[in-house]
Amino acid sequence: MITADLFWQSLTKEGFYFFSGVPCSILKSALSNIPSDIKYVPAVREDSALGIASGSWLTGRKSTILIQNSGLGNIINALTSFNLIYKIPVLLIITWRGEPGKPDAPEHTIMGELTLPILETLKIPYKIIDDNFNTQVEWAKTEMEAKKIPIALILKEGVIK
Amino acid sequence: MKRHEALKVILENLTNELVITTTGMISREAFNAKDRPENFYMVGSMGLVTPLSLGIALNCKKKVVGIEGDGSMFLNLGSMAMVGAEKPDNLITIVIDNGCYESTGGQYCISQEVNLTRLAESSGYLSVAQVENEKDLKEKVLVFLKKTGPSFILVKVDSSRQEGIPRVSFTPEEIKERFIQAISYD
Numbered sequence: 001m002i003t004a005d006l007f008w009q010s011l012t013k014e015g016f017y018f019f020s021g022v023p024c025s026i027l028k029s030a031l032s033n034i035p036s037d038i039k040y041v042p043a044v045r046e047d048s049a050l051g052i053a054s055g056s057w058l059t060g061r062k063s064t065i066l067i068q069n070s071g072l073g074n075i076i077n078a079l080t081s082f083n084l085i086y087k088i089p090v091l092l093i094i095t096w097r098g099e100p101g102k103p104d105a106p107e108h109t110i111m112g113e114l115t116l117p118i119l120e121t122l123k124i125p126y127k128i129i130d131d132n133f134n135t136q137v138e139w140a141k142t143e144m145e146a147k148k149i150p151i152a153l154i155l156k157e158g159v160i161k
Numbered sequence: 162m163k164r165h166e167a168l169k170v171i172l173e174n175l176t177n178e179l180v181i182t183t184t185g186m187i188s189r190e191a192f193n194a195k196d197r198p199e200n201f202y203m204v205g206s207m208g209l210v211t212p213l214s215l216g217i218a219l220n221c222k223k224k225v226v227g228i229e230g231d232g233s234m235f236l237n238l239g240s241m242a243m244v245g246a247e248k249p250d251n252l253i254t255i256v257i258d259n260g261c262y263e264s265t266g267g268q269y270c271i272s273q274e275v276n277l278t279r280l281a282e283s284s285g286y287l288s289v290a291q292v293e294n295e296k297d298l299k300e301k302v303l304v305f306l307k308k309t310g311p312s313f314i315l316v317k318v319d320s321s322r323q324e325g326i327p328r329v330s331f332t333p334e335e336i337k338e339r340f341i342q343a344i345s346y347d
Contacts, residue, residue, distance in 0.1 A: 018220070041219065041247060043212070044239030051209040052243070055216020058201075058337070059344055063216075081205030086333040 021066030026095035046071030089144035126152035185264030208237030218249035231272035245285020281313035
């Protein structure tokens, strides 16, 4: 488990200060404790969040979106016809509702099973967030700089205190 | 007024402003009307011009002009509301409205029934205008560039297209690289 404070500190330590997203209950404690030096733009859709974060990246800021995996469906076209062809890296923090083996609401079952396969199909590297979030963010930043594509970190229920 | 004439009027009255153009013929006609490093041709991802221009405007001092079509604006109508909520003072959204999906064969678009200027007003754009000729378009572009934004212009054009115009000759990565350079110029 990591605290909301550590969640944000690990991101700002690597230079991520600009965020956009659509809320998920898994991110509740993080979203209610956003540090004052962070800019968070509430988006109406996940692909809009990705567009906003991509615009921010073009100005030289490392940028992140915070979305639920149900919204992964909403960003596929933005990834395939924008970020992956223009080579615009954005950090994707995607929560994992409907994780196989864990009981969850029926609407999350299919996307829960497909979350990792979709990222693999899109050839987007990812890691599942654990206690070493610090080094995982560092890994994501290095990958983004090297490959110039979005990198995903998957957040399971209960990882942020 | 034809769409490519409207794009020419807009681009010829800008100096160092950043421009994002939507997918389809708008990017192609803008490229052929007046190519400049400050133009970001968004060749795919319909509906993302306004979010992208918002993300740029929030992080840079330059004026940012997002050029949408009526179809792409309706595809992501919520993006107008995000602009209204964030209120970047350096953002102008321009919708070139030909009443149809001309790039894909001229299919009917609901812009013929629903006027986008009222949606822009209620979304929170501070200055909103509708123009139907080149003279008024030029005037509004020049006035809105001086105003505190966000501003919105609906440009009514006919549904014709320029025949035989080439695609944008730069690769997406080239478009991005020169645009990043252009952001840093004074």
